[in-house]
Amino acid sequence: MYYHSFLIKYAEIAIKGNNRKYFEDALVRRINYALKGAEGAFHTRKTQGRIYVDAEGEYDYDEVISRLTEVFGIAYICPVVLLEDGGPDKLGADVVDYVNQVYPDKDFTFKVEARRARKNFPLNSMEINAFLGEKILEAYPETSVDVHDPDEIIYVEIREKICLYSKSIDGSGGMPVGTSGKMMLLLSGGIDSPVAGHMIAKRGCKIDAVYFHAPPYTSERAKQKVIDLASIVSRYAGPIYLHVVNFTDIQMMIYKTCPHDELTIIMRRYMMRIAEHFANEQGALGLVTGESIGQVASQTPQSLICTNDVCTLPVYRPLIGFDKNEIIERARAIDTFDTSILPYEDCCTIFVAKHPVTKPRLKGIVKSEQLLKGIIEPVYDETLRTVQVLKVTPEGAEDVTPNADADKAHGNDPAETDQ
Secondary structure, eight states: OOOOEEEEEOSGGGGOGGGHHHHHHHHHHHHHHHHTTSSSEEEEEEETTEEEEEEESOOOHHHHHHHHTTSTTOOEEEEEEEEOOOOHHHHHHHHHHHHHHHOSOOOOEEEEEEEEOSTTSSSOHHHHHHHHHHHHHHHOTTOEEOSSSOSEEEEEEESSSEEEEOOOEEOOOSBOTTTTOEEEEEOOSSSHHHHHHHHHHHBTOEEEEEEEEOTTTSOHHHHHHHHHHHHHHHHHHOOEEEEEEEOHHHHHHHHHHSOGGGHHHHHHHHHHHHHHHHHHHTTOSOEEOOOOTTSSGGGSHHHHHHHHTTOSSOEEOTTTTOOHHHHHHHHHHTTOHHHHTSSOOOGGGTSOOSSOOSSOOHHHHHHHHGGGTTTSHHHHHHHHHTOEEEEEETTEEEEOOTTTOTTTTTOOOTTSOOO
16 A cells, blocks of 8 residues: 555644644644655645645655654654545445555454544444444455454544544654753763753753863764764754864863862863853753763762752753663664764763762862862853854754854754744
8 A cells, every 4th residue: 555645643732722733833843844855745734633744756655654753742653545535335445445455464353443523424433433344344254343452443534535544653752842942952972961862852842952072182083973963863853053162171270270089070060051151042941961860970969969059040851860771772762872882982081080079068069169260261261262063963064153154053943943
């Protein structure tokens, strides 16, 4: 059976009441973005409380399914056959033909589930169920009806056109990206932060990101690794504006000035300050990290208190209660794991104390940080001034640094919905 249309089913959007249209429109934009560049031409439409994607001419079925399963907000994707209304007899013949093409093996149980949204069809829903069930049994005696636990359900919706389907492919769920505002992700080359970005995008958040680069201690391959991770996440989250921060001078100053057992916490505090600077600049509503309680020394509750202290925006940690195996499982599912484990060090792993403090006291950290007062400010300002901004998509990265082209940086993309 050659499907020319797909019925898009959603879950949470259905309970949004008077705001439902807003979320539906956002989902349509995300679908259009996901299918941009796919083989073939497509039209996404809303009609009678349904969203359909219609293929115009030849297309790659597997590619379309793959792209649609990466769109947050879609609960199920149903390949459908749209039929012209020719009355019950034509519908019966069409359903029999559908079963023949979709199910080479006819040894299965089924039931028909009809919904008559257009009342001028001569049979009501219960009568359609019985009529079509009888037609299938007559054509294929090896089938049988089971209304309680069937192997297959044949769905028939009587609308402007008749919609016929029986296959349902799981989508990603969640909410359409952009409907919950923008967040700034602290993205590294590790396993955790790409997963955190994916999870926060699933809740409808548009993502921008900050990456802390430390040349010459980190190579260009380490930077490319992070760009590649952002590119993978952008398949789900849409274009990501990645702020590449040259963090070396700040790290070196902290390393030379502050107690070594507190290096990680103090460096982390400066990362949070910088991330919040760009979050405020771009109108983000919070910061997102891949931290999980107790995973490393900088992620104990005491350490998180110390890093939170420098932020005025909320800090969201989607992985806070996950163990490493759970995070790895999610990384594999979204295809970031193999990239994350490539052996290129990022700046977080270079200046690591042999015995980092695990239960830092905020007063002690603030006191140690005072040693930097009067000497780090010019370095900090220069770090902000020299940031590079890349627009990252599944196709690659484009330099949109504001100093190079202020109009291009952070421009509105059709896929960046309703911020």
